[in-house]
Ligand SMILES: Nc1ncnc2c1ncn2[C@@H]1O[C@H](COP(=O)(O)OP(=O)(O)OP(=O)(O)O)[C@@H](O)[C@H]1O
């Protein structure tokens with residue numbers, strides 16, 4: 001019995017029986033350019049999901065409950081999909097029971113003195129990942145090689161499965177790591193190196209050794225977030241001795257890990273990384289701020305407008321310089337306001353927020369309609385700064401093309417008086 005419960009643990013690399021989500025051909029999702037989860041054709045019935053859920057719930061295994069929950073959320077395609085996904089997603093992120101009380105989590109490595117877990121299992125992402133063609137292709141390649149590492153090794157073409165993700169904040173590095181874990185059917189074990197290093201200075205090298213021991217013996221996946229936390233500190237003269245030891249331990253760990261274990265590391269500052277660490281990542285993907293096409297796909301995704309959405313296309317023009325995460329925040333804020341006010345999305349308010357936002361510094365959409373004066377100013381800026389057509393400006397601000405022309409003409413007269 002104990003054994004069958006253990007089989008439910010993602011940490012044992014066993015898939016939940018009957019659920020073979022990430023197998024088979026890797027198709028592109030309809031939301032191009034993208035790299036998004038596919039819906040398996042022979043998805044189990046709701047009854048089977050329920051039976052699995054009852055089984056793991058009664059065994060008290062919270063990791064397995066989260067695991068089934070996130071699989072279900074991703075596969076469910078009913079008309080209330082958004083609500084179901086949202087509810088499951090917030091439920092699995094809630095941690096009502098102390099982590100240390102959960103049996104499976106107690107197997108995770110901890111800092112000996114503080115008993116703080118060094119690794120945390122995060123839920124798999126439930127929303128699709130959208131990437132530009134280049135990053136999408138690089139990611140598909142990595143996942144294909146990781147999924148078929150045994151075959152490659154047998155052909156003498158094995159490689160260390162270490163992937164370095166670099167790019168500005170909010171471009172989806174953590175999200176990509178979660179998708180890789182999900183696609184490979186592995187638990188999304190995450191370690192924030194900055195936490196390990198800063199709070200536990202002195203024992204850091206020991207902790208890093210424990211992380212790698214854990215990774216090579218069990219889960220097959222480890223995500224090292226903020227890996228530059230170590231490289232950056234190496235420049236700090238005061239910490240040199242300690243940091244050298246830490247970097248060396250990290251290098252040893254990376255060298256000792258078997259070639260079946262997937263290590264994904266993320267950094268906002270790839271140039272700060274120690275070259276020796278850099279070299280140990282044969283796979284590297286640089287993600288950048290989203291280009292026009294990708295911004296449009298992100299707007300459609302997070303505004304929940306799968307069909308053609310003219311407003312999304314226009315918003316993509318004026319949101320240059322914002323990150324994927326910024327677009328998500330703004331879109332969701334606009335949808336929240338729409339729910340609270342009981343009307344549709346206020347695109348004028350959203351556009352006003354977008355042009356007032358800078359990467360990482362967001363100006364949230366207003367909860368009430370824009371004042372007339374602000375709306376006129378918005379129309380003027382959309383024309384002067386973004387060279388949008390009168391028709392597009394009208395579309396975004398909810399008036400006719402003629403009304404925009406008339407307003408801007410009046411405004412020009414006023415300005416020149
Ligand atoms: N490429 C993307 N496609 C779809 N959604 C995305 C994408 N990138 C980011 N997001 C959304 O933005 C959220 C935040 O992104 P994430 O935390 O992965 O960025 P990050 O690059 O890890 O940022 P940081 O450097 O600050 O850690 C994600 O959880 C996801 O909802």
Ligand SMILES: [Mg+2]
Pocket residue numbers: 173174175225266
């Ligand atoms: Mg991150």
